[in-house]
């Protein structure tokens with residue numbers, strides 16, 4: 123049995139409603155802290171061998187990743203669809219003393235999939251932005267466009283295995299994805315691809331919950347735009 127049960131409507135319209143400012147503002151306003159505040163383990167692992175430069179954190183949430191990156195010497199821009207979340211990132215960045223190294227912006231992937239100007243960031247990272255299959259190509263191509271020549275795109279997501287294993291409720295068909303979906307929409311495996319594939323991985327990790335620890339699997343893709 124699935125760990126989380128609900129009777130969600132999985133129509134495209136319903137899935138898109140879960141990507142609106144209203145939905146996320148309400149979710150963030152309903153709790154002082156929705157996420158842990160810590161950076162994602164996968165980001166920390168994947169950034170370890172990179173030289174700090176400019177970074178864009180797409181769908182930054184409460185800013186755990188963005189604030190950590192700023193503390194590591196990156197000049198960070200963090201964007202999200204929720205102004206409530208962005209205000210929280212600003213406050214946490216000030217508390218952490220990295221406010222001068224972090225810019226914030228509103229980004230609605232459904233309204234305009236491009237979060238920034240073309241080819242501008244040394245690192246573009248997006249963690250756990252799960253969108254309908256129909257919207258996936260435009261959104262992930264739009265996000266990838268922001269990577270500068272020689273820069274990296276890092277995508278971290280929940281792997282679909284979490285649904286079949288019962289670790290995670292199915293929030294909609296195809297919302298979770300494997301590395302291949304990212305490679306496909308960016309044409310990363312084509313002979314003349316603009317991308318060099320640096321990492322595709324699906325490692326597991328143990329997550330705590332009220333019912334005790336359980337195992338989850340991540341999708342990780344790290345690409346480098348050829349200079």
Ligand SMILES: C[S@@+](CC[C@H](N)C(=O)[O-])C[C@H]1O[C@@H](n2cnc3c(N)ncnc32)[C@H](O)[C@@H]1O
Nearest residue numbers: 141146181182183203204229230231232249250
């Ligand atoms: C699962 S949270 C992940 C937050 C953060 N990346 C992290 O790892 O803690 C998904 C984030 O996507 C944002 N989001 C949802 N729909 C969006 C949209 N249409 N455009 C941009 N961001 C969106 C939400 O506000 C939320 O902060």
